[in-house]
Amino acid sequence: MNAIPDFSRYRDIIDDFEAFEAALARPLPLCVWANDLKITPAELEASFGSHGIDFQPRSWRPGTYLLDPALSPGTRFEYAAGLYHVQEEVSLLPVTVLDPQPGERLLDTCAAPGNKTAQIAVAMQNTGTLIANDRDYRRMRAVSRVLDRLGVFNASLICHDAANLPADLGSFDRILADVPCSCEGTSRKNPRVGAARPAELSRMSRVQQAILKRALDLCRPGGLIAYATCTYAPEENEAVIHACLNDPELGDFDVLPTRIPGFHSAPGLIEWQGESFDPRLKNAMRVYPHHNDSGGFFVALLQKGARS
Numbered sequence: 001m002n003a004i005p006d007f008s009r010y011r012d013i014i015d016d017f018e019a020f021e022a023a024l025a026r027p028l029p030l031c032v033w034a035n036d037l038k039i040t041p042a043e044l045e046a047s048f049g050s051h052g053i054d055f056q057p058r059s060w061r062p063g064t065y066l067l068d069p070a071l072s073p074g075t076r077f078e079y080a081a082g083l084y085h086v087q088e089e090v091s092l093l094p095v096t097v098l099d100p101q102p103g104e105r106l107l108d109t110c111a112a113p114g115n116k117t118a119q120i121a122v123a124m125q126n127t128g129t130l131i132a133n134d135r136d137y138r139r140m141r142a143v144s145r146v147l148d149r150l151g152v153f154n155a156s157l158i159c160h161d162a163a164n165l166p167a168d169l170g171s172f173d174r175i176l177a178d179v180p181c182s183c184e185g186t187s188r189k190n191p192r193v194g195a196a197r198p199a200e201l202s203r204m205s206r207v208q209q210a211i212l213k214r215a216l217d218l219c220r221p222g223g224l225i226a227y228a229t230c231t232y233a234p235e236e237n238e239a240v241i242h243a244c245l246n247d248p249e250l251g252d253f254d255v256l257p258t259r260i261p262g263f264h265s266a267p268g269l270i271e272w273q274g275e276s277f278d279p280r281l282k283n284a285m286r287v288y289p290h291h292n293d294s295g296g297f298f299v300a301l302l303q304k305g306a307r308s
């Protein structure tokens, strides 16, 4: 049983706060997805079956399975051969919402350790162009290892502050901004995580806003941006997007609906502690651990105006 952090500042925005706290006390389920660059979901299921591994398919995302948390998935043959990747279920949401297509130009602004980069590359079926960036070059080594193991060859790795990515990169059809955050939603796997302190919230929201602004600059007119965090704090989520929506230097963009059939979520907030947010933020997605027995996440899908 995990120690439960004090998230009582969110009591009024989380439906069934007691169920939320009860979920935080439980261990996190183990989730893997089939790498269909190398194996079909049916073949992976047959491999699991022949090795006596119980698996629970997740209906909202074909080829995604919950396994017994007592398994060591990273030491198995299937992992070493890149047939599956281990990734927290809720962390699969931003790329699912972004929906990358083969042949497109994609940018992953904050890529390390590479889980979502891998998901993007596989969705693109190793075609098109995928630029994976992270400011931390040591963490980029992990991205390289993940992509190598999974057989990805459409990705190029670069190392910049995402708030200052060079304009020479050109423009992108879709951009993932999986920004650094206070990580409150990861407390089930990291017991040291607690509610973010005010100083951390304001530091984080400045960085997040700068990264999102640059992503909006680098997105082609009509292109899409998925903005994601693994935190509950509205200061790092709705407030960041609201500030960009109201920034006269940025062209117009919309907040598109993000519901995923078969995956329970709550709408984004349109007010918090006396502050109102743009009503389109209702279209964003908040996921709390008791909704799907997962970690916590926030995802918004933004579309740059056709004339911006």
Ligand SMILES: C[S@@+](CC[C@H](N)C(=O)[O-])C[C@H]1O[C@@H](n2cnc3c(N)ncnc32)[C@H](O)[C@@H]1O
Pocket (backbone or CB within 6 Å): 091, 109, 110, 111, 112, 113, 114, 115, 116, 117, 133, 134, 135, 136, 139, 160, 161, 162, 163, 178, 179, 180, 181, 207
């Ligand atoms: C939430 S993690 C990304 C997780 C990754 N997308 C994945 O799914 O594996 C945030 C990342 O942002 C990086 N980061 C922090 N500040 C940054 C900045 N200013 N520019 C680019 N990357 C930054 C961190 O090094 C960290 O790897």
